Amino acid sequence: MAKLKLTYFDVHGGRAEPIRLALYLGGIEFEDYRFSYGEFPEVRKSTPLGQVPVLEIDGLAVTQSNALTTYAGKLAGLYPKDDFQALLCEEIMGSVEDVTSRIVSTFGLQGEALIAAREKVTQDYLIPHLNWLTTKLGDNKYFIENTLSVADLKTLAHLAWLNSGRLDHIASSLVAEHAPTLQSFFNQLMQHPKIVEYYATH
Known part of the structure; x- marks a missing residue:
């Protein structure tokens, strides 16, 4: 299993919440890295397109929330096969x-x-x-x-x-x-x- 690190604001909700939930429900291990709003200007310097959420997959940073939600859903068995x-x-x-x-x-x-x-x-x-x-x-x-x-x-x-x-x-x-x-x-x-x-x- 790939090593996963999800980066997003330290909030309940937002664009990372479905990703967090899918991984948790699927029993998929991941690092849930959360940061404050005040830290965002610094965090965004190292993210693709200067935005979050970002999912690092074995160190490769991937962005776009729906793409990440789809990926998490597939890992967790929460995405349709048809x-x-x-x-x-x-x-x-x-x-x-x-x-x-x-x-x-x-x-x-x-x-x-x-x-x-x-x-x-x-x-x-x-x-x-x-x-x-x-x-x-x-x-x-x-x-x-x-x-x-x-x-x-x-x-x-x-x-x-x-x-x-x-x-x-x-x-x-x-x-x-x-x-x-x-x-x-x-x-x-x-x-x-x-x-x-x-x-x-x-």
């Missing part, structure tokens, strides 16, 4: 990444500019995206083949962020109010024994 189901898995992860980028684009704004930007993101992207995810999930427990996959873990981290109250001018009740099926999915997944174990120890 090509079409893999496509659907990537569709879910890509859509979550797209809307995450929309939110991140509002970082640094203040005052009325931030309020306006967050309201636009909520109405034009977040609510339609939550509705789309609800349709994709349907009556199933999980998104892909009704089996736990990294599509679920990516969505879990995203919903946790939206529910956290850390995003000013995006209501923490947004998911529950506009996508109660997704809120139920989130609540259920947070009770998964290995996920409970992960958060109890991290």
